[in-house]
Amino acid sequence: xxxxxxxxxxxxxxxxxxxxxxxxxxxxxxxxxxxxxxxxxxxxxxxxxxxxxxxxxxxxxxxxxxxxxxxxxxxxxxxxxxxxxxxxxxxxxxxxxxxxxxxxxxxxxxxxxxxxxxxxxxxxxxxxxxxxxxxxxxxxxxxxxxxxxxxxxxxxxxxxxxxxxxxxxxxxxxxxxxxxxxxxxxxxxxxxxxxxxxxxxxxxxxxxxxxxxxxxxxxxxxxxxxxxxxxxxxxxxxxxxxxxxxxxxxxxxxxxxxxxxxxxxxxxxxxxxxxxxxxxxxxxxxxxxxxxxxxxxxxxxxxxxxxxxxxxxxxxxxxxxxxxxxxxxxxxxxxxxxxxxxxxxxxxxxxxxxxxxxxxxxxxxxxxxxxxxxxxxxxxxxxxxxxxxxxxxxxxxxxxxxxxxxxxxxxxxxxxxxxxxxxxxxxxxxxxxxxxxxxxxxxxxxxxxxxxxxxxxxxxxxxxxxxxxxxxxxxxxxxxxxxxxxxxx
Numbered sequence: 001x002x003x004x005x006x007x008x009x010x011x012x013x014x015x016x017x018x019x020x021x022x023x024x025x026x027x028x029x030x031x032x033x034x035x036x037x038x039x040x041x042x043x044x045x046x047x048x049x050x051x052x053x054x055x056x057x058x059x060x061x062x063x064x065x066x067x068x069x070x071x072x073x074x075x076x077x078x079x080x081x082x083x084x085x086x087x088x089x090x091x092x093x094x095x096x097x098x099x100x101x102x103x104x105x106x107x108x109x110x111x112x113x114x115x116x117x118x119x120x121x122x123x124x125x126x127x128x129x130x131x132x133x134x135x136x137x138x139x140x141x142x143x144x145x146x147x148x149x150x151x152x153x154x155x156x157x158x159x160x161x162x163x164x165x166x167x168x169x170x171x172x173x174x175x176x177x178x179x180x181x182x183x184x185x186x187x188x189x190x191x192x193x194x195x196x197x198x199x200x201x202x203x204x205x206x207x208x209x210x211x212x213x214x215x216x217x218x219x220x221x222x223x224x225x226x227x228x229x230x231x232x233x234x235x236x237x238x239x240x241x242x243x244x245x246x247x248x249x250x251x252x253x254x255x256x257x258x259x260x261x262x263x264x265x266x267x268x269x270x271x272x273x274x275x276x277x278x279x280x281x282x283x284x285x286x287x288x289x290x291x292x293x294x295x296x297x298x299x300x301x302x303x304x305x306x307x308x309x310x311x312x313x314x315x316x317x318x319x320x321x322x323x324x325x326x327x328x329x330x331x332x333x334x335x336x337x338x339x340x341x342x343x344x345x346x347x348x349x350x351x352x353x354x355x356x357x358x359x360x361x362x363x364x365x366x367x368x369x370x371x372x373x374x375x376x377x378x379x380x381x382x383x384x385x386x387x388x389x390x391x392x393x394x395x396x397x398x399x400x401x402x403x404x405x406x407x408x409x410x411x412x413x414x415x416x417x418x419x420x421x422x423x424x425x426x427x428x429x430x431x432x433x434x435x436x437x438x439x440x441x442x443x444x445x446x447x448x449x450x451x452x453x454x455x456x457x458x459x460x461x462x463x464x465x466x467x468x469x470x471x472x473x474x475x476x477x478x479x480x481x482x483x484x485x486x487x488x489x
Contacts (some may be wrong), residue, residue: 003287017134019082019196022189023127024147028154030093030120031180034062035158038296039307040171046105046241047171055106058113060221065117066260067410068217071264073125074403075204081195085126090186093119096184100177112175121406128402130196132390141332144387147325155288155413157318159296163311179450194337208252208263215245216407223411223418232422264407265400268393274401277389280341280463284381286416287348290453291355291374293417294424298358298446299367302439313368317375324379326459329387336469337384345460347377352454356447360439363398381460388467420449 037044037058044055060131077085096115103109127147135143165173225235249264256262267290269275295314298475305313351374358367385403393401428445434440 019129019134019193020143020147021132022185022193023086023123023130025215026090026182026185026189027127027147029122029178029185030090030116030123030140031115031154032158032161033097033178034066035059035121035155035292036162036174037171038159038234038292039310040164040166040174043166043171044106044109048109057110059417061110061113062117062120063410063414064217064220065114066121066350067220067407067414069118069121070125070403070406070410071216072204072209072241072403073122074264074400075261077126077129077399082126082130083190083195083453085122085184085192086193087191089122089126090189091119092116092183093123094179094182094186095119097175097179101172101179107332121255124406125399125402128390128405129385129399132398132402133196134394137391138333140387141383142326142329144329144332145384147383147386151230155292157322158317159292159314160311160318163309167306204262205252205261205263207254208249208256211245211249211252212263213308215242215249216411218242219411220414223414225418232318235418239311262400264404265397268397268401271392273388273392276467277385277392278383278405278408279374280345280460280467281382281389281405282412283463284348284378284385284462285409286412286419287352287453287457288374288378288416289413290416290420290449291352294420294446294449295367295371297424299463300344302360302443303475306334313364314371316368317372318374321375325383328379328383332384332387337388337467338469339378340384341464341467342461343378344380345457345464347373347380348457348460349454351377352450355450356369356454358443358446358450359399359417360443382462385467388470416453423452424449 040058041055044050044058048055080088093116096112096117096119098111098112099115100109103112131140131143131147162174165177218238222235222238222240222242225231225238250266253262253266254266257265257267269278296310299310299313300307328340351370354366354370354373389405390398390401424442424445425443426450428438428441431441431444436444
């Protein structure tokens with residue numbers, strides 16, 4: 001896709017290219033499914049006769065597959081046209097959705113979710129790579145604001161959408177509703193989408209593929225086990241093995257950068273702004289997914305709300321995040337990142353700090369306010385940071401940068417989920433052993449989990465302070481001599 005960048009005319013100022021609009025819509029539909037089953041866990045347990053730990057795998061398997069597949073997308077997107085990548089990704093997603101809708105058993109449902117995730121894994125790198133090619137730098141903040149709707153708001157709206165749908169029918173309705181929408185988006189996209197650039201013929205190192213799948217997939221799997229009682233030791237062992245495999249993967253990529261074509265080009269990390277952006281986005285997703293796991297547990301298990309009521313309570317925050325995306329993008333184009341990212345990082349810490357005060361009597365308007373503050377803060381942070389990070393890379397590294405970004409998002413999401421559940425379970429279990437009643441013990445565990453998440457997000461303030469207001473001239477693609485060199489040089 002990057003071979004013909006110079007041949008492609010820049011998009012007209014003030015207009016979002018049609019190809020980007022189509023990819024944003026498709027990416028929103030597929031990424032929404034990552035968290036759409038969060039509120040359906042009780043229904044799955046009853047319908048398919050599985051335990052809570054097993055039912056959680058419908059979300060864990062999705063993240064696991066994403067983490068394993070995304071590293072391959074950098075190579076994949078360079079070998080196929082835009083239309084081919086879109087058709088393959090959406091076709092695989094549709095197949096997984098149809099299989100999930102008719103799944104006669106939990107095992108088949110799990111397989112359907114894995115197939116869904118394989119298609120989803122291609123969409124975000126495809127969107128990010130295409131955007132960086134066709135949108136001029138002066139308009140990227142505004143356009144990236146719309147992209148935020150797909151890659152950040154979709155997971156945030158998943159529980160709200162599922163709460164509404166589950167009020168109307170069984171968990172199968174979640175897939176039945178998505179299937180025709182995704183099919184229409186696919187057909188419309190294929191009719192209207194143009195190819196961007198020409199594919200490049202390149203080889204792939206299958207050893208890197210295997211090690212990446214084992215390393216990133218194993219890390220996500222191990223992290224997910226940390227939240228399950230009795231499996232912490234196994235989880236730690238798998239995490240250590242995953243980290244070791246990732247170390248082998250890194251060494252292999254460094255070697256291939258000198259002698260061949262790496263699966264994931266680690267030269268992206270030499271760009272300081274990209275590396276800082278990667279760190280900030282990872283911690284931000286960790287906080288968002290951690291809060292998304294804890295809030296339904298608090299609202300449904302402790303306050304007795306239904307899935308619909310829970311969805312309605314968290315919906316304003318998700319909508320605010322989406323509606324603010326384009327506005328934040330325009331503000332970034334005009335004023336740069338500092339006036340947005342620093343307040344956004346501080347807002348994340350304050351909102352999660354406020355959730356440490358949850359109680360059995362906290363007014364719902366306070367819960368809604370804190371959640372909305374968190375979502376607005378993430379909106380103010382994600383759009384500028386995505387734009388800065390990707391904009392700091394030379395064009396030939398766009399696909400590698402977006403695949404690395406997507407991989408670390410899934411690892412951060414899994415880590416955030418495992419972290420808050422482990423902290424909450426350990427704290428409440430200790431208090432119950434000391435004679436405290438289960439309800440107050442669970443509440444104390446939840447408060448501590450929110451406190452740990454708030455402590456981690458302090459890192460975002462430190463990173464935000466080091467980010468430039470705009471892309472420095474030394475990092476801009478047009479000043480990067482490497483942009484003229486082939487990947488394997």
